[in-house]
Amino acid sequence: MANVTLPSVAARPGLGEFVLEKLLSGRGIWPAMPAILVLMVVAIIPFVILLSLGFSDIEVSRGAIVSRTFSLEYLTTALSDRLYWITFQRSLSLALSTTALCFLFGYPVAYLFLVGGRWTKRLILVLTIAPLLTSGIVRTYAWLVILGGRGVVNTTLINIGLIDQPLRIMNTQWAVLIGMVQIHLPVMILPLIAVMSRHDGNLIEVSQNLGASRLGTLRTVILPLSVPGIGTGSALVFTLSYTTFVVPQLLGGGNYLNAATMIYEQVVFSLEWSKGSVTSLILMVTCLVVLVSIALVSNHFTRWTRERDS
Amino acid sequence: MIHGPPGPATQIATTAPVLRIGAVSKRFGATTVLENCSLEVSEQEIVTLLGPSGCGKTTLLRCVAGFWNVDSGSIEIDGYDMAAVPVNRRPVGVVFQSYALFPHLSVLKNVGYALRMSGMAKSEASDRVAKALETVSLTGFEDRYPAQLSGGQQQRVAIARVLVMEPRVLLLDEPFNALDAKLRGAMQVELRQLIKRLGLTSIFVTHDQEEALTMSDRIAVMRAGQIEQVAPPDEIFDRPSTAYVADFIGTSSFWKAKAVAGEVTLPDGQTLKTELDGTVQVMARPHNLRLTEAGTGLWQGTVAFHRNVGALIEYHIETADGVTVKVAAMRQELARPLADSASVTLSVIDPALCAVYAD
Numbered sequence: 155m156a157n158v159t160l161p162s163v164a165a166r167p168g169l170g171e172f173v174l175e176k177l178l179s180g181r182g183i184w185p186a187m188p189a190i191l192v193l194m195v196v197a198i199i200p201f202v203i204l205l206s207l208g209f210s211d212i213e214v215s216r217g218a219i220v221s222r223t224f225s226l227e228y229l230t231t232a233l234s235d236r237l238y239w240i241t242f243q244r245s246l247s248l249a250l251s252t253t254a255l256c257f258l259f260g261y262p263v264a265y266l267f268l269v270g271g272r273w274t275k276r277l278i279l280v281l282t283i284a285p286l287l288t289s290g291i292v293r294t295y296a297w298l299v300i301l302g303g304r305g306v307v308n309t310t311l312i313n314i315g316l317i318d319q320p321l322r323i324m325n326t327q328w329a330v331l332i333g334m335v336q337i338h339l340p341v342m343i344l345p346l347i348a349v350m351s352r353h354d355g356n357l358i359e360v361s362q363n364l365g366a367s368r369l370g371t372l373r374t375v376i377l378p379l380s381v382p383g384i385g386t387g388s389a390l391v392f393t394l395s396y397t398t399f400v401v402p403q404l405l406g407g408g409n410y411l412n413a414a415t416m417i418y419e420q421v422v423f424s425l426e427w428s429k430g431s432v433t434s435l436i437l438m439v440t441c442l443v444v445l446v447s448i449a450l451v452s453n454h455f456t457r458w459t460r461e462r463d464s
Numbered sequence: 465m466i467h468g469p470p471g472p473a474t475q476i477a478t479t480a481p482v483l484r485i486g487a488v489s490k491r492f493g494a495t496t497v498l499e500n501c502s503l504e505v506s507e508q509e510i511v512t513l514l515g516p517s518g519c520g521k522t523t524l525l526r527c528v529a530g531f532w533n534v535d536s537g538s539i540e541i542d543g544y545d546m547a548a549v550p551v552n553r554r555p556v557g558v559v560f561q562s563y564a565l566f567p568h569l570s571v572l573k574n575v576g577y578a579l580r581m582s583g584m585a586k587s588e589a590s591d592r593v594a595k596a597l598e599t600v601s602l603t604g605f606e607d608r609y610p611a612q613l614s615g616g617q618q619q620r621v622a623i624a625r626v627l628v629m630e631p632r633v634l635l636l637d638e639p640f641n642a643l644d645a646k647l648r649g650a651m652q653v654e655l656r657q658l659i660k661r662l663g664l665t666s667i668f669v670t671h672d673q674e675e676a677l678t679m680s681d682r683i684a685v686m687r688a689g690q691i692e693q694v695a696p697p698d699e700i701f702d703r704p705s706t707a708y709v710a711d712f713i714g715t716s717s718f719w720k721a722k723a724v725a726g727e728v729t730l731p732d733g734q735t736l737k738t739e740l741d742g743t744v745q746v747m748a749r750p751h752n753l754r755l756t757e758a759g760t761g762l763w764q765g766t767v768a769f770h771r772n773v774g775a776l777i778e779y780h781i782e783t784a785d786g787v788t789v790k791v792a793a794m795r796q797e798l799a800r801p802l803a804d805s806a807s808v809t810l811s812v813i814d815p816a817l818c819a820v821y822a823d
Contacts (some may be wrong), residue, residue: 356564359531363553363558364578365628374577378568458568461609 199432206429207386228432238433242440245413248327249396249444252334256342256391257384259335264346264383268376278347282340294404298324299331301405320381325407333401338394342387349383350376378455385452389405389445396441480543481506482665483528484631486705488537490689492525497523499689501537505633505665510656511694512668512676515686516712521669524686525635528667530554541632552581557626561638563618571597571621572606578629596624599658615643616651624654627662634659634666640675652678673713677701685709694763701805707821710747715778717753720823721746728820731763731783732811738820746821750792754811755779755802761809767802777801781808 176184183190196378213220232238267278285293300306301323308320322328357379363373399414406415413433421430481504490498498520505511513521526532528539530551539546546554550663563720566574568681573580575596579635597603600620610618626634639655640648656679659666667678676683677697680787684694685708692703704710707718721728723744738744758764765781768788772778779791789810802808812818 176637220609256729353567354562356560357566359529359551360558360560360564361566361577362531363529363554363556365581366551366577366624367552367581370575370581429602456568457568458609461612 163221204427204431205435207428208435210428213373228428232429232432232436238436241411242413244411245396245437246440246444248330248334248402248412249392249398251331252338252395253342253388253391255331255335256339257388260339260342260346260387261380261384263343264350264380265372265376268350270449272439278343282343282347285337286340290400291404293337294333294401296337297329297405299333301329301332315422323458324405327406327408327410329405330402330410333405334395334398337401338391340341341394342391345386345390346380346383349386350380375445381452381455382459389448392448393441396444399435474713479506482542483667484538484540484543485524485528486538486540488527488534490520490527490532490535495686497689498527498534500644501686501689501691503684503691503694505667505725508660508663509681510659510666510668510679512670512680512683513686514670514673514676514683514712517671519686519716520689521671521686522637525558525637525667525669528633529556529558555632555637557629557631557633558635558637559619559622559626559639561641563610563622563639563642565618565621565625567610569609570606571602571608571610571613574610574621575624575628577625582629592628593624596628599627599662600624616647619643619651622660632665634664636666638670639668640670640672648675655679670689673700677713680747683713685712687712700819704747704819707745707747710819710821715750715790716747716788717750717785718745718747719785719787719789720744721820723820730812730818732814733762734812734815736815736818736820740820740822743823745821745823747821748789748812749817750778750790752813752817753789753791753815755781755791755793756811757802758807759809761811763810765808765810767804767806767808769804770801779808781810783810 209220211225303320311317362376402410402412417430417433420426483505485503488501515521527534532743625703683700685692693709723738723740765783768782769780776792781789
């Protein structure tokens, strides 16, 4: 009998090797661990600290914390404050209008991408992605130039004699809305395009062959199949515009108060961290409520995707 | 018979073709995809467009369906020019290669789609849907979604979906491509019987010659945007009009010969009549050639290769002048298969079945 040397049992893998093996295995939450760790440090832990500020009475004496007791005082004050209701109502209606307008302007673009030729598709992609290459602040400043008293819009309107005095657009809610829609439009268009082009291109032709008009095809085939894209796009645009800070701050002229600018003022100017903490919490919870609603509606219209081999 | 569109269509004499494609040409930029294609399809006839990929067969189908406009020529259905008829008003049903079932609609709604779009009353529509599902034996699958069906079932839904609108012309674009080989054979027979039972006038597109031979009443062989020959399967196979058709359909061997005074002498000494003169190409099918172990015949060769094709053995024989000739022999004919590089004598069984083409 030949002498068979069994391969020696490998040395116990080191911790680094073990972790790397797990990360690359693609199982469970392991691959997400690096991201989770970063988020823990930069988002979750600070947020918990911030929250704890909102729910405790802190007595400070000579620069040192003397006592901390749990308290709902800040939350109840906030909820009974009319300013909070007005501000959140404004934030919510601004975010919802932005989402609705982004859908109204974005959907036709995505439709054009779907039915258009090769060059139409390329042009749409370039025009959609190009604005994302400049920062939101830069794009917001561009609106100052366009909408200002001596901006492009007013100069043109005066030159063609439609108005005598420049319209006051800057520092109004309209300027904020215009800026918001323009800045968030790509975020609506891209998921729509991604979802729409996922389906068999022949579906449109089939529907026409079966007697549907273009409108019929849009209503019965393209629209139902783009629901996941509408859901994703709306969720992204809503979240971004509900929590936006830069656009209202710059185009609203500093006197347009929404939830984000309110938190900024509470934390940076009045140094009321506890108030800021409670405001942040309300912002987050209300945002989640809307997101869950969007998800529920979207799920309702995509039940067919979950009908598999029953 | 399936009902035609209401109105004057019924006045057309029954001998008139249902579909008439007249000298259709189509270009994409500088490329000519269809050139002067003419084809007539009669009532209840199944005509196959057969050709390699890129020969324009799908383009022709798409022009008939109205997805693309033709650059010149005409497409008539029941004598009516379709040029001005938009895609959603043509009495044409298309079954796509991918089936393109609406993934978000149940089988019932997929099949009922055309009726819903036409605004038909619900009760009448549901009767017709039920009938169409019965026709394709899918009763009981109404509430399934396409993703829950097998490939064969999806194909049947795609067929039922066009059947409900009772099209004048049924267009099938390689409908078996997505099925596995075994199911394909069964579905070919099944689909032909179904179309015949319903009496549908159909155009069937494929690149698979066996499929074409199984499915069609007539086959139109296409080559580079032109229709090369239109004939029933037997004729296409036995009397291909061009060397291209002979080469594309079935197995064939070609060799060069000289035509003198209306006659071509075959390598084995037999003669064959022809109208051509000068250098010609002679084509023989493998089953029209006989092999005998090296003997005294005029036509000698050696076995270069052989393979088993079911009940047949196909031999590739290399002849003295360097031509490879394919011969089919029944297994029983030779007590034992000829070994490679064995010397053999070739002869033509029936010279009349050989075809002669200009070189």
